[in-house]
Amino acid sequence: MAEPLIELREVSKDYVSEAAIVRALRRVDLVVERGDFVAIIGQSGSGKSTMMNIIGCLDRPSTGRYVLDGIDVTERSNDARAIVRNRLIGFIFQGFNLLARTTALENVELPLVYRGVGGGERRRRALAALEQVGLADRIHHTPNQLSGGQQQRVAIARALVTNPPLLLADEPTGNLDTRTSLEVLELLQRLNRSGITIALVTHEHDIAACAKRLVRMRDGAIQIDVRQEPTDAAAALAALPSREAEEKRA
């Protein structure tokens, strides 16, 4: 058995408001090993986003312990958690969350800016990451000059540029059509094969089918946790009618 990258131990999260206490997570245990590809599914309100926030070091558990890459990050300060996010986690969001009016290259360089990497080194690594996602020819485009799929690939390049052990993807295909979704998943599977651990939140079953492990959340607890044979996104992409054929039919 490989060593664990994510260890959630009896993690609970309560949101206290004047009206009521919302128990978003109830004593959740989750261990994700290095190199795994986990899909977390569940309806809205099931606690999957809360769990992603905690795994992403954006939020702290109310009780319980969270160990990431051997570091207990449960009680760390805001700044320490910012450094952990910068070093260990690459984020991919549903809305892409690229900086507007900022070129693809500058967007990808940004995490390295906060790490204090010098200009030349930064540029070199950002170019490499953009090449990895197949956007080497779009580096000076700003987000509004890129298609949704291209924007998401810039976001993936930004997540990859620091060589983090963990990619967190929150509904990464939520705003994309079937073909572009499959392209993004094909890229994620390729990255996973190269050793990077991926945790993906989605509510679409055919997206979740591409993961090696499926975790279903319900009412703040893990309802189902199974390993599965992943769908090969590259094969699914090849099975789609060609773009020309689609256009002809339209």
Add this chain to the structure above:
Amino acid sequence: MLVFLARIWASVVLAMRAVSRNKLRAGLTTLGIMIGVAAVVTVTALASGARESVTAQVSALGSNALMVFPRSARTSGARDSTMGSRLSEQDAKALVRESTSIALAAPFLRSSVVAVYEGQNSLPSVIGTKLDYFAVRNWKPRSGELWTHNAEATGEKVCLIGVETARELFGTEDPIGRRVRIGRFFFQVLGVLEEKGQSPFGQSQDAIVVMPIDTMRSTITRTRPGEVHALMLSATSAETSARAQKQAIEILRFAHRIEEGGEDDFVVRSQAEFQALQQKIFGALTLLLIGIAAVSLVVGGIGVMNIMLVSVAERTREIGIRMAIGAREADILVQFLVESVVLSTIGGVAGTLLGYGAVAGFTTALGWSMRIEASTLALALGTSTTIGVAFGFLPARQAARLDPIQALGRE
């Protein structure tokens, strides 16, 4: 250290880009700071100019000079210096004779009369006086010479002129020996006085004609025999100036037969009093400008704070993204603080330019002597940077303390 500087520089570039996206907004925001800084620049230039002109005047006139003017007793309203004048040449003589502290006393008449030479006109101040006047005021001819005692006694029609009058009437021609018409009579020019520049309030001291007092009385300003407009005195030294003033008052009261308790019919002003008056005027002006500067800097600062709060609100999502990918609170704080400093510094630079313009305007239009020193620039930029930091801190801290989850708009 290098990494730190590189980060600051990156923030400056970022901030300039953010500011340049909203040029109109940035321009309006910095308006207050611009006016404030312009006032700061003007006020410092005014202060240093005033200091300089006072010094210049002291060296020109000497701190031991005194002036005596007539004052019509028991009259209210406008005072006419020639009406009820009781100063005379006898007074001047008495002052020198009876005081231990007055070295020289020069009586003089003054007027303003058109001077003409070969179709060229000028309107100089005309002073009729005695040779002592030149000694008291420390005026020397640049070319030519003073009139003789003999000429003074016989009332010859001779004069000396200031450089401005010489330029207006004669251009490049040498005026010495020429005959210039002043009023209805012709006068021979004996010499041209050294350039003295402007008085602190802008009157030229070089548009002037000086002639013997009897000559003036018989040709330009007719008065009762011996009557004069004012006296120019010099104390034996700067230290005895106060005593000379006191003695002058006693001597003149006696000479004018003013009874115990009666009001003086003259005023004795020392150079120190003139300076004090001038300082007072400059002081009031300085205070006014400092007031304008303070108000507009505070208003400008609030403007910057306001726009920074708007900027933070607009860019909440951007802040969330930056935090998610590893920006620490300090990174966000510095980013917005630098942006606010960039905004206010733009205002500071524009204000400095406006201030330079205002100073240039005052200098040429009003003839005030003002000077911009190198430290003014440092002061202007220092002020605007301080404003940027002081008023930018609150919005920047607000940005830095955002919760990344809420900033990203996630549940």
